[in-house]
Amino acid sequence: MSEVQMSLLSPKEQKLLKPNPEAIAAEVLNKDMQKDVANLCDCIRANNLRIKWVGKNGWEVATNKTQVLRRIRINPADKYWYMTKTFNMFGRMCENQCCNSQIKIMNPTGKALEHTKTLILTARDIANAT
Numbered sequence: 001m002s003e004v005q006m007s008l009l010s011p012k013e014q015k016l017l018k019p020n021p022e023a024i025a026a027e028v029l030n031k032d033m034q035k036d037v038a039n040l041c042d043c044i045r046a047n048n049l050r051i052k053w054v055g056k057n058g059w060e061v062a063t064n065k066t067q068v069l070r071r072i073r074i075n076p077a078d079k080y081w082y083m084t085k086t087f088n089m090f091g092r093m094c095e096n097q098c099c100n101s102q103i104k105i106m107n108p109t110g111k112a113l114e115h116t117k118t119l120i121l122t123a124r125d126i127a128n129a130t
Contacts (some may be wrong), residue, residue: 004022005027005028005076006019006023006027007019007024007027007028007057007074007076008076009056010056011055011056014053014056014057015053018053019053019123020041020051020053020059021037021040021041021051021059021072021074021081022034022037022038022041023055024074024076025036025037025038025074025081027076027114028076028079029074029079029080029081030079031105032078032109033081036081036107036109036113036124037072037074037081039115040072040108040112040117043117043120044061044069044117044120047121047124048063049061049063049068049120049124050062050063050064051072054071056074057073057074057076058071058073058074059071059072059076059077060072061120062063063124063127063128066101066127066130067086068120068123068124068127069083069084069085069120069123070083070084070085070086070102071083071084080106080107081106081107082104082106082107083104083105083108084102084103084104084105085103085105085119085120085123086102086104106116
């Protein structure tokens with residue numbers, strides 16, 4: 001692509017390219033946040049999880065059969081990134097129940113990023129056990 005940033009493409013245009021999180025992070029985020037996104041993606045891939053493009057500047061993380069992280073999303077307008085985790089307890093999704101079943105983790109760094117990785121890997125282990 002010439003000079004056009006992938007992060008600014010329409011969802012339809014991005015669907016053809018299916019960019020990875022690191023490519024969008026390189027266009028949008030500062031160097032520290034780029035490293036954090038790359039660090040998380042490396043951990044996800046090293047632990048046999050898939051990162052799948054699912055929408056404009058957004059990806060899900062899944063095992064072969066179960067979603068373990070609802071979304072990694074990079075916001076080009078405000079230059080931040082976040083993840084949303086949908087709780088999966090005992091093999092059942094707990095969406096839209098009596099409380100909000102999602103947690104949103106904004107710009108994790110340091111210990112927060114390490115705890116986020118642990119949360120993802122724990123969700124993977126639960127998904128694999130069911």
